[in-house]
Amino acid sequence: MRPIMPSDSEGLVTFYADVSDQSKYFRFFSPMPTLSEKDLHRITNVDHHSRVAFVLTVAEKILAIASYELVAPGEAEVAFLVQDAHQGRGMGQLLLEHLAQAARERDVHRFTAEVLPDNQRMLQVFYEQGYQVMGGWDEGVMHLEFNIDPTDTAMGVMAAREHRAEAASIEAFLSARSVAVIGASRRSDTIGAALVRNLVLGDYAGKVYVVNPTADAVAGMPAYARVGDIPDDVDVAIVAVPADAVQDVVLDCAAKGVHGLIVISSGFAETGEDGRQRQRRLVGLARSYGLRLIGPNALGIINTAADVSLNASLSPIMPPRGRAGFFCQSGALGSAILEKVQGRGLGLSTFVSAGNRADVSGNDLLQYWEEDESTEVVLLYLESIGNPRKFSRIARRVSRNKPVIAVRSGRTTQGVPMGHVVRSIEAPQAAVDAMFRQAGVIQVDTLDEMFDVAQLLAHQPLPRGPRVAVVGNSDALGLLAADAAAASGLEVTRSVALGAEAGAEDFETALDKVIDDPEVDGLVVIYIPPLNAGGAEVANALAAVSEQSDKPIVATFLGREGVPELLRVPDLAGNTAGRGSVPSYPAVEQAVRALSRVCEYNHWLDRQPDADELLEDVDHDAAARMLAELLMHSPQGRDLTFAECKELLGHYGITLWDRIAVNSAEEAVRAADLLGWDAVLKATAEPLRQRPDLGYVWRNIADADEMRHAFESLAKTVPSITDAAFVVMRTAPPGVPVRMDGLEDPLFGPAVSFSISGAITELVGDKAYRIPPITGQDAAEAVRSIKAAPLLFGHRGSEAVDVDAVEDLFRRVAHLKNDLQQVAALDLSLVHATTNGVAVLDAAIRFEPVVDPRSDWFTRRLNVHPGDTLPD
Structure with a gap:
């Protein structure tokens, strides 16, 4: 799928010629056997703002087209055309998903459509997508309209379609009825020969074909020069040829109708920038023909089911049949894993070693194992996570029915192997660990511990x-x-x-x-x-x-x-x-x-998954408009002023206490007169706030004389009155100081943390992280999980604070951070948790432009790489 381009005119003519007269009539409401030059120009030349159009292709051949055109502010009319041979395959729903996301990003929130009543398939697309469709009649035409904001039903439809598609694509590998080994050799010490040997000795129930253009036979089987020469169907091709020859193999396999490729060949992203570009071209080519790809630089796959018995890997070990599915990324480590499995008598249902993980990933295997009756325990060895938010969403669902055990390498360094074309996670390790815990994933430190837990779950x-x-x-x-x-x-x-x-x-x-x-x-x-x-x-x-x-x-x-x-x-x-x-x-x-x-x-x-109760006094639209206006004037982003922080937090029902900046004793007196006495004078400059040994704050100031004395005393402790950034505030009620932070990781997404405020907390790392969106139960567990939590519950005879208010505030911070990706950093550095609520005394917020939107699960993002010639 990609945006339509002016160069698609010729392809559109070919596409339109293959569409039936009835489908053309349904689209244009009149006989229209051909498209005129004017029609072609209008369809292929869009501005991608008020008019957006996508095409679905296999290779360069267009199979479907969908578009929307703005008809009023916030409202657009949609239209679809799918070749008859491909109708009923879900293309309309997929196109609608992309159109809806493109529209939401352009402040369009309602779609309309004109549909003839006989066009049942088009009506079905709208209704089955989960939107609340309303309709009326006008001169024999149905006028439909619906909001495209992602409802629970619509998101459920999208998730179900995604699950079915990804699970089916993996099943095509693991249940392959025929396998071709491309690069099979007569020399017994070659990779190709090992692949053929492992397939045959593993008692594979399907058919094995060997491809070698210079041999008549390999291992006693006839050899074919090309995959296309094989007389029967081929489900999966195992590729073991030099890296620069792999693309030709992809084209040959696509022409043959192969469903999936297992690329054992190395020489791709793990070798440097040239290999990275080669890998990118390989993936793009495979996807353009509708092929899924495991690898490159992969060890291979194994299915121990008796009716399949597939060992399409470099490992000679065929593990015993068991109830655990295993996914890893390292080929070398995969061999060691299979040896450990055999030694422990654990048994596997299926095994996939994905190498550089250029296409098929652990997320795909989770989708497959969720429905696989022979897999009861899921084992993951993860060297990188390409889409953490999607992983969290799927793992949370799978973990409800099947335990997921994971080892994540590079936890301390957050490093990524060279062959994995993903960004490293910049979020703290504790935040990533929190994501695993929230998803119910059993995260362990070593492979041995993974097997320790797996053999318990598999048998007890x-x-x-x-x-x-x-x-x-x-x-x-x-x-x-x-x-x-x-x-x-x-x-x-x-x-x-x-x-x-x-x-x-x-x-x-x-x-x-x-x-x-x-x-x-x-x-x-x-x-x-x-x-x-x-x-x-x-x-x-x-x-x-x-x-x-x-x-x-x-x-x-x-x-x-x-x-x-x-x-x-x-x-x-x-x-x-x-x-x-x-x-x-x-x-x-x-x-x-x-x-x-x-x-x-x-x-x-x-823990019963609780519904995320709606928070009152939240105005997301107002907050989004505010940030959009700020970005217009500060396109590179900046720190919000105190007044701007107060306004933005207010949109989420968070009250930031007033403060007045002062530079003299008399200004401080006037400020206290305005705010009310029992005031506080403090220096807010960052170097002073981080020095607890300096007395930078004076509390409980009752009158003007005390304020003048306080100002003069504090002024002597700072290098410069102006640089100290003195402010006057009301004195907060007694309580426990807590801190709530939010951050935005370019790969990981949003994370929020809770802690007791103070330098000691920072030194010992006593913070609880959670990944938005969070529920009330998540907030309650975060507040109680830190080591200093007893301070909130009446430690050593003190009064317990209003913990409900603390949890509510933490949920609001998480809600804000989840909604507003433009908020790069959020810090409520001083919140007084009292016996009767919370007082937010200090806040710092930084906003930045969104360069790479999050891969939210309801977002349908097109894959665009640097150098691709797509329109702006």
Whole structure:
């Protein structure tokens, strides 16, 4: 999809010739067999403001066109034309999504359309898009009109269409019925030969074709010079040719009708700027023909389903069938991951190593795994996140039904591998971590910890709560388990020491009693065998109890890692380790930590997603108009004045206390007369505000004499009265000083934070981050999650503050930051939380022009790269 251009005239003539007479009549309300030169000029020459038009193409061939034209301020008329062969495939909805977003960005909020009553498909597009369509009749023509502001229904329609399309595109890879290996070689030590070997030895259920222009046969199979020479259909092509030959392969595959490409070849963005440009051209070419692309520089994909058994990767390891889906980006790391999976007996349903992640990403796999019945646990190794807001939205939905475990490399440095053409995240690590937590993602620090948690989730039920029992035959390890549980936020409600000589019957009896205990939510079992004992009988007893238990059991069994053979319970499909199998950990601390992670996930699940209650006294339109006017006069952006801060915050129901700047004692007296006595005089210059050792503030000033004395005293402590920026304010009621910040990351989007105000908080990093939009529950958890939170709830006999007011203010700050991308930074550096509300005493806001709009999930953004010749 792209904007229409004047050079599309010839293509439009070809497109129009393939449209039926009926469709032409539906569009123009009269017989119109051809387009005149005047028509062509008008359709292809638009200003992209009052007239906007998009075309859908495959390669250079136009399949559909849609446009809108402004008919009144804020109102535009829309029209569509889709080739008959492609009607009913969702093109109209997709075009309408883009048109609506383009219109909203140009202050158009209502669409109208003239539709003939027989044009049922066009009517269906409008109604099924989720807008509230109103209509009337005029001389046999239906006049439709509807607001295009994104309603919940309309956004749901868009999300559902996106989900279906992306999931289907991944299924085409993982359920491929035929695979062509392009670059297959007769030499056994080549990448192409390894790919063919892994497909064949993995017992692939589909057909394998080899493409090699210089050979008659490879690995005993006939070789074809080109994909186009293969007599049968080809679903997926694995490309292992030099980087500069890949584009020719794409064209050949497109002509053949291949659905997807797995590009193993390196030499792209990971090699530098030339490779980056080569990768960009590759992706653009693949998309222009409707092909999805995994890679380049990828390891490949695996599907362990018996009726597919697809190992389209460089790894010779075909992991056992399991319930976990794994996505990673590094090819080299992918091989190590498969070795670990095999060693632990975990089992995978599917595996995708996407290399440079130029097209297919973790977001696509989440869309697929959400509906895949064979995948119950999702594992992600992320080296970069190209669209964090989309990831958060999808992961939050998937996590409600399937646990998502993620390792994110570069957490400390926020670095991005060279081959990944995305910007690095500039937001603090804590903000990105908050996004994962809000989405219900179980974020772990290492791959080993990921497998620790995965083997628990894949084989055991979720705990009902954080109460655990420790059962074992080692007192020392039992104490270690108790210490680890306390450190991990678990509560040991029962500890059963069986003694070193305990046998299978002792364990079984103890486990049965503990499982029946209503005060126990999960079990940690420790078995260290006495001399000359193999533990088989104890293992059988443990597996038998676990198979019937509705509470999770983790074990340190003989120091084994993974799911040992002795502790496995085969499932109905005959997999090696089914539900009820007991995961074992070489260290008891690992077992407890894994159980703690799962408890945190279960706590997130128990949170019922609450509707985001509407905040009163919010006028988004007024705030947006204000910033638009400010940008007209200051196109590069600037810091808001105090009066402007007060006005902007006021549009979101936030009252910033008045202050008056003063440069002399007499001005200070007049200011206090105006504001009211019991006043405050303070220096607000940044260097002074950051020096708590300097007395830059004088409170509770009762009259003019006190004010003069205060001014003279403070003036002696500052280098310059003018530079000190003295102000007079009313004295705020006693309370706890808190701080709320908002930032805009160019990739990550908006984030807000809450903390107790002060230098110590900054030094120790005691801040709670949340990612807008946030709910009341999100705000409540943020306020309570900081270490200094007890100060708000009556610490050491002090009065508790009005926490509801604090949470309401935090929601308003988040709402403002989510609505207004132009607000680059927002800092309510001093808010007094009192027993009866909040007092916002200081604020700083900076606005900047929006260079790259956020990738909000309801926004349909066209991919435009530098150098593309699209109109302004």
